[in-house]
Amino acid sequence: MNRFNIALDGPAGAGKSTVARLVASSLGFVYVDTGAMYRAVTWKVLQLGLRPDDAEEVARATREMDIKLARSDRGQLVYVDGEDITDYIRSAEINKCVSLIASNPQVRELLVDKQKALAEGKGVVMDGRDIGTKVLPDAEVKVFLTASARRRAERRYAEAARPDQTIEEMEAEISNRDRIDSSREVSPLRKADDAVLLDTTEMELAEVVDAVLSLCRSYV
Ligand code: DC
Numbered sequence: 001m002n003r004f005n006i007a008l009d010g011p012a013g014a015g016k017s018t019v020a021r022l023v024a025s026s027l028g029f030v031y032v033d034t035g036a037m038y039r040a041v042t043w044k045v046l047q048l049g050l051r052p053d054d055a056e057e058v059a060r061a062t063r064e065m066d067i068k069l070a071r072s073d074r075g076q077l078v079y080v081d082g083e084d085i086t087d088y089i090r091s092a093e094i095n096k097c098v099s100l101i102a103s104n105p106q107v108r109e110l111l112v113d114k115q116k117a118l119a120e121g122k123g124v125v126m127d128g129r130d131i132g133t134k135v136l137p138d139a140e141v142k143v144f145l146t147a148s149a150r151r152r153a154e155r156r157y158a159e160a161a162r163p164d165q166t167i168e169e170m171e172a173e174i175s176n177r178d179r180i181d182s183s184r185e186v187s188p189l190r191k192a193d194d195a196v197l198l199d200t201t202e203m204e205l206a207e208v209v210d211a212v213l214s215l216c217r218s219y220v
Pocket of ligand 1: 013
């Protein structure tokens with residue numbers, strides 16, 4: 001089978017990670033969740049007691065930390081300096097700070113280099129905000145997933161094992177994160193000109209996966 005790369009972008013809660021995981025497993029590709037890398041940096045910054053808005057210190061910590069992604073039956077695991085932090089990176093505390101960390105140009109440069117390297121051998125489904133525009137501009141398949149903020153909050157709520165926020169709080173936080181992610185100077189959240197837009201507000205998961213797989217058909 002031909003190997004190619006798939007870039008999946010879109011705002012928080014649009015269903016990127018679930019869709020990416022299912023598409024990857026259907027094609028035998030590797031799934032790379034780049035949001036988890038920004039979350040890992042945020043976790044480390046909070047652990048070290050650094051101020052998330054101290055750009056230089058945050059960049060230094062990012063340079064010095066070792067982030068590894070690994071596959072398992074429970075999905076992608078995230079290790080920082082050898083410690084499995086997968087269970088800690090989706091807390092409300094990290095949700096609150098991660099957009100600020102992701103707007104740090106030096107952090108982005110370091111993580112984008114790692115992401116490009118992960119996709120070098122092709123056969124990768126990568127999800128994020130700037131994959132089609134910046135990380136993998138040559139990806140063979142590019143999709144931009146979106147949905148209403150309410151629908152995205154409902155999905156995030158349903159996904160959380162022990163939700164620590166109400167749906168309304170999640171919706172407000174998602175809208176705030178969208179605003180920061182879309183208006184930052186470096187690689188803002190934006191659909192690549194050659195990406196296919198899928199609004200999943202009224203779509204079932206299986207329909208979305210089928211739609212992405214059908215875009216892949218000419219490469220398989
Ligand atoms: O997809 P997520 O919610 O786990 O992403 C966490 C944060 O990281 C989100 O605020 C946007 C940011 N992010 C980014 O700026 N670029 C990426 N490629 C992935 C995530």
